[in-house]
């Protein structure tokens with residue numbers, strides 16, 4: 609098995625350096641400045657990593673937003689979210705992270721999530737465990753859904769189908785009941801809460817590969833389970849995920865929640881007026897009826 613520890617250590621050092629940029633700290637900023645900050649942090653990361661590893665490829669949120677093709681090949685690839693929690697950043701809600709995953713042959717070898725405001729560095733390497741600021745991390749191991757704190761995200765989707773599905777999913781979980789439902793505003797940090805046992809499960813429909821690729825390996829290496837929202841095999845490009853403290857909890861959540869249709873991350877971008885756009889929005893017809901009767 610190839611050893612990617614040198615890449616991991618370099619990734620950790622660039623994430624910490626980028627997180628120390630004063631622009632990444634919470635301060636009052638208009639949204640366009642934040643967008644500039646997102647782009648600047650991504651450029652800092654990609655430029656440092658590509659100077660050291662010129663053969664490696666990148667999937668970066670801001671590069672894809674600027675029209676770059678999103679394609680995960682077998683080549684060593686860094687999957688980067690320069691600021692996960694941009695809305696938090698704008699509003700000074702104190703959870704903002706840099707998320708970096710590294711995949712080879714489409715398999716994630718390591719993940720790094722640097723929660724900048726909290727100064728918490730999560731990382732995991734395949735087969736070698738998960739760590740928070742160097743200390744080993746473990747999921748709660750909870751198996752009983754009725755004793756779980758479940759994290760999810762509202763996301764940016766505002767179409768009727770997405771909103772009604774999101775709210776009815778939360779409704780169904782609360783009716784099980786679970787102990788609580790939370791949303792921190794950053795998918796990466798949400799999933800790291802599961803890895804450290806602060807929450808027992810996380811599910812999300814509509815996020816992107818750069819939001820969760822790093823934290824998925826962190827959860828698994830902390831002893832947790834990562835699946836599709838139907839309980840099946842997790843595909844980082846599918847925009848659907850459950851991360852849980854145990855298979856029992858993951859399966860129970862899969863039984864309860866309903867997905868809404870989303871364009872896969874690796875689907876060709878939509879054509880708009882003869883031009884390619886980077887639009888990967890969730891899409892679908894209006895929901896016909898409330899589906900809160902799904903198996904509890």
Ligand SMILES: O=P([O-])([O-])O[C@@H]1[C@H](O)[C@H](O)[C@@H](O)[C@H](O)[C@H]1O
Pocket residue numbers: 669689691692693694695761762763764792793794795796814815816819
């Ligand atoms: O845009 P961004 O701040 O990098 O990432 C977003 C955050 O993770 C948010 O919590 C989630 O609800 C969205 O789906 C993501 O897109």
Ligand SMILES: [Mg+2]
Pocket residue numbers: 689691692693795818819
């Ligand atoms: Mg993100």
Ligand SMILES: [Mg+2]
Pocket residue numbers: 646669689690691692693694
């Ligand atoms: Mg982002």
